[in-house]
Amino acid sequence: MNTPIDFNIVKQKIEESKLPSVGKASIREVRSLINSIEKASGKKFIRMEMGVPGLPASEIGVNAEIEALKKGVANAYPEIEGITELKREISRFIKLFLDVDVQEKSCIPCTGSTSGSFVTFLTLARADKNKDTVLFLDPGFPVHKMQTKVLGINQTNIDVYKFRGEKLREVLEEKLKAGNISCLLYSNPNNPSWICFTDKELRIIGELCTKYDVIPIEDLAYFNMDFRKDYSKPGKDPHQPSVAKYCDNYMILVSGSKIFSYAGQRIGCIIISDKLFNREYPDLLRFFSSATFGHTMIYGAAYAVSAGVTHSTQYAFAALLKAVNDGELDFVKEVKIYGERAKKMKKMFLNSGFRIVYDHDDGEPIADGFYFTVAYDGYSGEDLIEQLLYYGISAISLSNTGSLRKEGIRACVSLVHDSQLPELEERLKLFHENHKQ
Structure with missing residues (x-):
């Protein structure tokens, strides 16, 4: 069979990897395997396995970090709770773009x-001794499940695709009424399906x-990246929908990796509702010195895990958020290229016999964004991952994400440059020619 990557090289590298199943491998394991195949074959892959930014880091952040280093922050431990400038801008950001006060x-x-x-x-699983389980609203980011496994925390899940709108109430209540759920996590927009929860x-x-x-833990790694609506204007409607509007006890995760392409410096933030921050959990005293949730998060859990976030990077994140808050930087405009690229790539897959797995979003066509999901009739997602390696195309299986759609794979558009699109199209056509029934 004619394949873009030498068949024997791919087969050999798969065997050398010792992976029980390529389709079940973690994102980093797939990445390592692809690197070894590229090195041995001399052929470049169309890389869609990792959700990493494909744009340059914002100069605003880079310059602010350089300036902070020049001022000497490298020799001082950062405060565990974060620098004042950053905390101020995070609070402003949440108000301006979610219309939520914190x-x-x-x-x-x-x-x-x-x-x-x-x-x-780590903290929520120890807050109530009767609540020992995390609920994932799937599909989701595989590393989150890895984290609960490493921490020894029980987990359960719901694949929400068939339970949109009012249907969500019954299936969610069935899980929660058991009384053992400490927290639930979802991403919005969703990694990997790109569905977006409505108000x-x-x-x-x-x-x-x-x-x-x-x-509820709301993971906003892809903040404001549902490009069907314009959420880019600070302090103006519409705002991205958030669970913070509908409950008093919540947590929000925001990342600098995708919205500012600042992934290499590892920076993000945790937003705790004011009520939850001040809430007392006597069961926390089993593990920490304080029963106050916010105090424990900072001086118990965060301190134990990282002893602070890189000093100079905090200044970078603060400068980026300030520029956005002040209306000087439109980060949504910067990342819209991902949606444009996804639209082109989806068309190529569809023209070569693939179909979109998560194709609708509560009755509407799915948005074009950072990820999309595809399947090819006759193959499970795990098998498809391995087959595509011979065609120089990499992705991850949906089975790794908690999805019930075992036939699908997740494709990330960020590292596929426009110059590679003709090559992707040719490889997909060849795959279809060799596999169509």
């Missing part, structure tokens, strides 16, 4: 929102979390 003290920097979720799970659905989540005393 005090500066409730805004905590973290070394990327993935670190933020780790610290959050109606977020109200349902907020109301049920209040009823059963469960803390």
